[in-house]
Amino acid sequence: MMEILIVLAAVAALSLFAAPLWLWAAAGAAMLLGGGLMMWLGLLWLAACAVLGAASLRVKLVSRPAFGLFKKILPPLSATEQAAVEAGTVWWEAEIFNGKPDWRKLQNYRDPKLTEEEQSFIDNETETLCAMLNDWRYTHRDKDLPPEVWQYVKEQGFIAMIIEKKYGGKQFSHYAHAKVATKIASRSPAAAYMIMLPNSLGPAELIQHYGTAEQKDYYLPRLAKGTDIPCFALTSPWAGSDAGAIPDTGTVCYGSYTDPRDGSRHENVLGVRVSFEKRWITMAPIATVIGLAFKLRDPEGLLGGKTDIGITCALLPTAMEGLHHRRRHYPNETPFWNGPVWGKDIFFPIDWIIGGQAYAGQGWRMLMECLSIGRCISLPSQSVGNAKHAAWTTSAWVGIRRQFGLPIGKFEGVGEALARIGAHTYQMEAAQDLALAGLDMGENPSVISAMVKFNNTERLRKVINDAMDIHGGRAVVGGPRNYLAAMYNAVPIGITVEGANILTRCLMIFGQGAYRCHNHVLNEIQALQNNDEAGFDRAFARHLKQSSSNAARSFVYGITGRGGRAPSGPLASAYKRANRLSAAFAFTADVAMLTLGGDLKRRESLSGRLADAFSNLYTASACLKRFEQEGSRQEDLPLAEYAVSLALYEAETALAGLVANLPNRLAAALLRVTVFPTGRRENAPADALAHQVSADMQQLGGTLERLTRFRFHPQAADDDLNEPLAALKPAWEAVRQTDRLEQMLRKAEAKGELTAATPSEKLDEAVEKELLTAEQADSIREARRLLKNAITVDDFDMELNAPNTDIFEKRVF
Incomplete structure (x- = not known):
């Protein structure tokens, strides 16, 4: 028994470090010196080394049987699948997929930056445009942007952000394009759709990439000006x-x-x-x-x-x-x-x-290459903008809305929901920003684009649902003062378009990822299709080595709970946990593909779980990148830790679900021992961490401002009915400043010191009894006025046409 344990330990150690074959052979030779059972095990060990090391033996005994088996179980790639696989490039996602992410590579990716021109456009033209937008007006009356808005959009080049300057466009970076879209989306989903789509998948992008000189010279200037x-x-x-x-x-x-x-x-x-x-x-x-x-x-x-x-x-x-x-x-x-x-x-x-006769029949490839760019920008930006809006407004709301004498943000249930809003918003922007960095570096990561589109639109659904729950009736009653309803209605649109989310999750993220991101699978498939036995042998041998290394690292890290090289810093533990889960995912994916073959494409519940694990590992890595990119601020650590931990927990949950449902139970048992040798390691973010994130967001300070940067916030009088957003912060500040006085009044009333009938009369009584100064009473009245303005919902005439124009006319107390 001891001899077998020693051999297993040697296998794990050599696989863990991907040792060369000569070192394996040396270990086998050392076993011969042990005599008895160890000697026989050493002979078997050396025989295996000979089979794997001698190409002729490996082909005959290993690769050829595998070649025949895979030929039967793996269907050939269709023409559309081949085009999708060839479209775009492979980037950071391949590091995760193959089980051994190089964190130095991630750290060395340059951070996306705005040029002075791009920053100015966001601060000025985009700010002006957002101030012109009135979602309620054109959603319920005009059913279109007003003519003056369309004119401004065309004149300022909002629909020409991707067009080169020589044709009259802005030629903005992908990052700048996304941030403009984010800010517009934080103001109005409908306006964002209309302005983003000409910059996304469409004639301008296709013409610029593939058009003939004549097509570019005619159409691009017209598209840039809005003539077309x-x-x-x-x-x-x-x-x-x-x-x-x-x-x-x-x-x-x-x-x-x-x-x-x-x-x-x-x-x-x-x-x-x-x-x-x-x-x-x-x-x-x-x-x-x-x-x-x-x-x-x-x-x-x-x-x-x-x-x-x-x-x-x-x-x-x-x-x-x-x-x-x-x-x-x-x-x-x-x-x-x-x-x-x-x-x-x-x-x-x-x-x-498009492109002339030479591009006849090339449309699918053209669409796949361009769609992966637009899929990283339009709907993810829409989702990020909406989430930022929900995060800021909800953080302010929980500070001003009171129940049982306390701000509702003090209740743990509300705090948990607010923390989820913050973490999901952080994840969404981090995931998109990392993708944008790749695009601006010249990459075209098609698998990442599918992840970002799917996960951002799905996370927005969670964010908006939590925001609606916290706001309660304030978000349910329609009208110009409701700043969440339009975004709630827009959520299903993002989930549906540019590839329905169920299809994207079940078929694209892992299905395309397995072909594109795995170091060896595509080479194996191409060798099978070409009947190239030698090429298959080379790819298969490398595949076996990688898979055994991932299995060993998954097992060892599963025992220790973490492992591998990782950057130092406050989130060093998260990097090591990601190492473990990346190895676990890679080995699990190999086992699933081996046991299910082509049937894995039809087992969408299983491929969807692999997609979830893959996506969440990408999201965790993006959050780690964002935290360092923003200076590893101590005050942002709770939010970053929550976002990373949530992603890692959901990645492990997906892997556990696959193991529990894998049809081949022998393979499932192997995975359970290898991937979860001591059981699951990740926990959902702790309550204490959620409470800290919620408290940080309620300060309306640095952490929240960084989380919600690039959102639009109107600068208007606090009682302007057309700008209900502007009422929140003044109300929150006034309520916080008078909170101690309000508590004192409640205690005085409880003791029977105040007996007046109405709140206003109680204030007068408190001044008379010198419980308050006149100035303090006035500050309470002003805070209540601002609070009334912030919490009031719309009411209409009997035909539901004209909203109330004076929110104070109904004041009774």
């Missing part, structure tokens, strides 16, 4: 999130058309005749140019290639005869411009394909 308004028509009612299944079809042929841009008539030209039906297309009802995705066929071989060319993207002026786009959807009563687009037998010339 773009939209991109991809989603079909018959395909939904499965964009590769769109039925919209175009056929290469000769035809005639009138160019609506200049009225010129063109006869017998080579082009495409297309019919299509699209829906859920943002900006479509007011667009002047549509980017259209369709399947292109060439039955007559006019382009000289294959018959089925594939998904293609083209530019069509919406004024073309037979193209319909002047209808609107009403997405969850959020009135941004969104609607269907359809057309039948529309003919256009071949050079209207």
